[in-house]
Amino acid sequence: MISDFSPRLGQITLNLLMQDSPVSVKYLADSVGVSKRTVQRELEYIESSLKKYNLSFQSKAGTGVWIEGDKSDKEKLTALLMADDTLDVSNKDERIKKLILELLKESEPQKLFYYANMLGVSEATVSNDLDEVAKWFDKFKLSLVRKQGFGIYLEGKEKAYRKALTAFIDEYTSSYKLTQNDKNTMRESNLIKLIENKSSKNIYSLLDTDIMKRVISCLINLNNEQIANLTDSSYAGLVIHITIAINRIMHNEIIEPDSRLDEDIEHDRDYSLAVIIASSLEKEFDIEIPEIEVTYICLHIRASKMQNTSNSKSSKRNNTLVSLVYEMIEAYDPDISYILEQDDAFIDGLIAHMQPTLVRLTNGLAIRNPLLDQIKSDYPDIFKKCKKVTAMLEEKLNLKVPESETGFLAVHFGAAVVRLEQNNLSKRTVYVGVVCASGIGISRFIKTKLEKVFGNRISIETYGKGDLDSNTIRKTDFFVSNINMEVPDGADIIFINPLITDSDIKNIDANIRKYEITADKSEDRLDFYNQLDLIHNLTEQMKMILDNFNIITISKDIDFEKYLDVLKDKLIDSDDNSEIILSDIIAREKIATQVFPEMGFALFHTKTSGTKHIRMSACISDSETFENEYFKGISCIITMLLPDDEHLNMNRKLLGFLSEMLIEDPTFLEVLNSGDVSVGKDYLSKILKKYLKSIIN
Known part of the structure; x- marks a missing residue:
């Protein structure tokens, strides 16, 4: 490895250089095959390593990590790292790959010490690695023999050996690499370049480059349309198969006859082509190719795919x-x-x-x-x-x-x-339920994000985990949830990260596409009388919110416990049961913190039997922000209490809408931070009026 990079840091750096946009540390960890902590530890040294190459390491919370610099400097370092094939001996997977490679290359037994010395690790480590290597060879019916005083070697049939050889090349390279260069160059040239490329030479040292060049020359000189029409990956596979076969035949290693092969294969047009190829190879290499080898060339052609179907x-x-x-x-x-x-x-x-x-x-x-x-x-x-x-x-x-x-x-x-989904003109709206502990806080953030991503493809309702009764499940296509919970009978639930990852979005989109083309679930429609009843009850609850609304200023140094004292002394009515309310708030906070530094506020909310009054209030700092570490520099602490009564579902949606407005309407938070109760109540009235209109409409 070039001196500025450890083997593992080199792998991580090369991975970053290959990216067009920032990636997460987890992505790097998965790509390299180590833990996130290991990647983070290696990244502590990357800045100094990149400096001499005029590049810099960048990271941003919520965005990811990346390498900054000119394209030419990136390409230069990429070439250096790819050209260096030093083995990372601390990586067990790399050691195992190297051992498989060496065992496939070796025709004579080698002692344990030989491999330990090659890898620079102890004999005990090599012995342990060989247990995994043996499992790999078992898949191809090859035995890894370890004889005391004699050595380590492979035992099995020639056909099994060739299968393992081909599988190893396939497993540690990809057909894409064979064709990813300049589209104007011939695929034959790309194949040769890959074999001669230093970054691939360890794996392709299993193949004789001179033999491969002569095999390719034979195939080109045949000028055969069927060969020309092979897909790039099938062509590469045919070349590699023949190269291995020629090399083994030249060492008198002939594949065993197989009675299970199709007896009528000689009447196949692919067999005729295989005979032509074999004849050309016999002249080129001055060898005799056995009938069984011709049969396998035929099978390889027959099993190949064509570019133009x-x-x-x-x-x-x-x-x-x-x-x-x-x-x-x-x-x-x-x-x-x-x-x-x-x-x-x-x-x-x-x-x-x-x-x-x-x-x-x-x-x-x-x-x-x-x-x-x-x-x-x-x-x-x-x-x-x-x-x-x-x-x-x-x-x-x-x-x-x-x-x-x-x-x-x-x-x-x-x-x-x-294609079916794209052609389906009768796509319907998909009904999605977002489930969190209460149905007020996190679920509203998730709802807002999903509405921005999926627009009018979905209709979303928010629920607490205790709200998934049979009626709710019946009218909802599927649910998304950020909390661990049992899946009720009949419910389709996708569990997601509260921050909603790209993977979550993919899973949700797949479910939406599935339900868009299926029959609509039955919908509950309120008759006019019930609508009047709903509006009457809703306006009563809105009046209660406005009557109980308050903004108070408290010390910037307050911690969570002292906030609870303020809540008890100044924001909870005397006829409320403060012990139950505080206990419910604490229990809710233990599930997942409701402090959102990126939003600038905390939203402590809970369903509680400690009050009969729906309530929203705010506490602001006597300085610009709260300085206690628990509150992470936020400027406003908002409290919402949801009575556990007959209006629970209606009030949950109401408080959920207010939570949504805190995210979507920056002026709402600014008004609360002003500390002016009168102005705050006026603005809250406008928001409640907006919600009432949406219900009526």
Whole structure:
């Protein structure tokens, strides 16, 4: 690693340099495979390391971290870091990767000391790492043999060895890397550049660069349209497969015959191409390629995907494959299967995908999906339904379908569902409930954020966790909640972070899209008499809020306990039960603090049986802000009391609206901070009038 960066800091820095916008420390931790604390510790040294490269490290709460500087300076450091392939021996995953690589390269047994010396760690550490390495090789039916006094080596069939070799290359690189350079350069050149690139040389040292160049030359000279039409990833896979095969044949390591292979394969047009390729290779390398090797070249071609499916064999609809695809769609979701079957682009794409996939499944060829984890994370519902599809395939075909294939199916079905949603003109409003402890505080902040993001796609109500009765669940499509709670029967709940992360927004959006195209839930509509009753009760509660409204000035040094004393002495009526009220406020604050420094205020609110009077009041500092650390420099402490009586739901919505206005209307907080009770009451009247109009309308 270049002297200014430790191996781990180099990884973190390289990750940051790859980003176009700020990222979170958690993102870096997940990318590098360490804890947040480890990343934070490494970042303490990044500023001094970046200085000599004319770059600086930046961080901002709520935004993330990033590297600031000229593009040319960033590119220079990126190149230096990528060119350095020093192993981070403190990273177990890196050590395991290195051990797998070396074992695949070694033809002779090596002692434990050899690997310990190579890695710069103890023999005990290597021995422990080899336990994990053995598990990796087990997947390919290769045994990791450890003999005292003799050494460590792999044992198994040649076919298993080649599978492991190919899997290792697939696992630690991606096909994207093979084609991400200048689009005007040929993919063959990109492939050679990747192999010769120092940042990849450790992995690709498994391949003989000279052999690969000669293999590529043979394929180019054939000038074959079918080869030219292979997708970039399939072409790279074919080149790597042949390179490995030639190298092994030259070392007299021939793959074992397999009686399970298709006996009619010689009549396949792909076999004819495989014979042509093998003949060219025999002349180039002056070797004899066994029949079994030609068969595997054929299988690799047959299992490849074409760039232009409309002109390829993959697009030809045969009745058996079409029938299978329709069964897959039915297994995915019977409710929308008929609509999906009308999507020709989806049907053709799925047929084109399944034809080579069935070849791979039937012949035990690996199916790699580097985006599997991302697909599972971003589209959990679609992935879950696709597991039903793979279960059907396993039963029908008597074949094991790997999870990687489920991921590919999720991409196809997901795209079809998105098209279906975009084409659906009868989308409806989705009814969303936001649940917090009380239904007044945090839920209102969440409600405001979701309304800004999703607009008129949703209609939102806020609830306390005790409000989810059968009637509420029946009229609400789904709920979002920031608190841990049991999920009532029939309720669809998404649990989110109070600050609402990008991941939360994605999950909520997915649910909205799901419900937009489903039948509307029954709605409760008030008749005119009930509306009059509601308005009468609401105006009574509004009058009570105005009658009880007050603003008082208190010491800037006050802490939470002394605030409770002020509340008891000056803001709670004598006929109220102050002990119950204070106990309820304390209990609510323990769930999650209601001090919001970024908003400039605290909102202590609670449902309580200690009062019969709905109430809102404010305390302001005798200086500009409160200085006790509990209040984090805010300027105003607002208290809202919600009586636990027959008007509970109505009053919760009313106080919730006032909470919302504190966020959306900056003047409201300014008026409270003025300390003028008369002005405050006038402004509060305007807000209440606005709410009443919305109810009437």
